Amino acid sequence: MKGLIWFILPPLALWMGASQNLSAQCVQGDCLNGTGTYVFKNGDRYVGQWQAGQPHGQGIYYFASKERYEGTFKFGKFDGQGTMYYPDNAYYTGSWKDNKKEGRGRLVYRDGRVDEGIWVAGKLQTRLSNADKPTQTTSTAPPPPSTTNASTTNTGSGRNNIAGLRNCNTTFCRTGTGYYDYPDGSRWIGEFQGGVPFGKGICYYASGDRYEGQWANGAPNGQGVLYSGQRATGAVWVNGHVMHELSAEEAMPNNPVRVEVTRGVKIYAVIVGVGRYTAMPSLRYTDDDAYRFYSFLKSPEGGALPDDQIVVLVDENATRENILRAMRQYFLKADKNDVILFFFSGHGLEGCFLPVDYDGFNNKLRHEEIKQIFLQSQAKHKVCIADACHSGTLNYGLAAKGPAPVSLSRYYEAFEESSGGIALLMSSKAEELSLEDHGLRQGVFTYYLLRGMKGEANANGDNIITIRELYNYVRIKVREYTANVQNPVLTGIFDDNMPVAFYRF
DSSP states (O other): OOOEEEESSSSHHHHTTTTOOOEEEEEESSSSSSEOOOOOOOOOOOEEEEETEEEEEEEEOOTTOOOEEEEEETTTEEEEEEEEOOSOOOOOEEETTEEEEEEEEEEEOOSEEEEEEEEEETTTEEOTTTTTTTTHHHHGOOOOOTTTTTTOOOOOOOGOOTTOEEEEESSSOSEEEEEEOTTTTTEEEEEEEEEEEEEEEEEEETOOEEEEEEETTTTEEEEEEEEETTTEEEEEEEEEEEEEEEOOHSTTOOOOOOOOOOOOOOEEEEEEOOOSSSSSOOSSSSHHHHHHHHHHHHHHGTTTOOOGGGEEEEEEOOOHHHHHHHHHHHHTOOOOTTTTEEEEEEETTTTOOOOOOSSSOOEEEHHHOOOOOOOOOOOOOEEEEESSTTTGGSSSOOOOOOOOOHHHHHHHHHHHHHOOEEEEEEETTOOOOOOOOOTTTTHHHHHHHHHHIITTTTSSSEEEEEEEHHHHHHHHHHHHHTTTSOOOOOEEEEOTTTTTEEEEO
């Protein structure tokens, strides 16, 4: 939800003992009952979970005065386990209640001194013995979070690259870098502050998972990527919990792709099929859809794409990170004469497609992310074809793929004659479902899509099938087969004569 809401007694007002109403802006997500980002009139910002219009659950509160609280909230107040970071690099980590330190906690000062003990109403009441001695600090570092979703044990050689690094189990690492071995066998290699892992580095979990990014309080805190088997989750984390997934640009900002400039036309394609979901009902024929579409693009009618211009990702390989990485790898090297084509067959929700690692909340493949990569590509022709429920919410495009006329060379010449653009061919309207059929052993949309590209959509008899001809054919056939339950959609700014296939008879 985006819009203007009233937030009564925000955390800052409670922290300062004030009572006031602020009118401010929910800039992302759901700031009533969900996960969202809220910017206050005084410049403060909150990112995290909400309930009844108040921060409730895990979140991060950024003060305009440069303090930052990361941890648990209870109806607008710091309550539970959390860490407050101060502008002078001091920090407190431990228990909170009603915006005050309450219970066991640890205050680490800028100069490395430590106050650890039992706090009451924000004041240290009972100091733990020897809490401020360096020999005690490393033993109190909380263990890293468990990663029960790991599917492989791939620790890599990186965890053993510790030559020349300080052993912070035996040495007090007030600042700088070093390594620390947790009791469960996990290892942190990175920055330290006040004797504990804090800052940027890598945690090699005993399970075989790996986390790279910002760390505090014995868990991912801040921006980072968790690698678990073939799955990579780039996110903003709070105490090991995902608060906000990162886009491909945010997660991989330093991965430039060089544009390959050539005189002729090249077609680059990324083909995705997902059926083996864990958080959604499984689909039976999406892998067939993807492989058949892939085979067509490899054929002369589809453009005879060479291996270095096409990739197919099916089921366990079709993770969000893999899909975005492949799109960047192939589409961003296209030059102004080229064609890029993205095909997806699988589940969809409004505003997104669902990769195999979608868990019911995380790892959606948002339409905005696809659009962003399309806009970054220099390609003249940009085509997205999706056989997924609610795919019509990706409104601004075209639909097709690459093929040509009676000879393959004529097909590629047709791309040069067309003015190009972005076309999105979606299997259904935003509010509709997209159907599979046991008799066809395919998605209904993909079945007629391929039949049309193989010649049945050749309405004017010139043997070059354009995007408009393909859409007109597919729309009629899918509506007939589904009794008007499913209505394909073609959107975007494109030339109706953009070729998508050629017919060889």
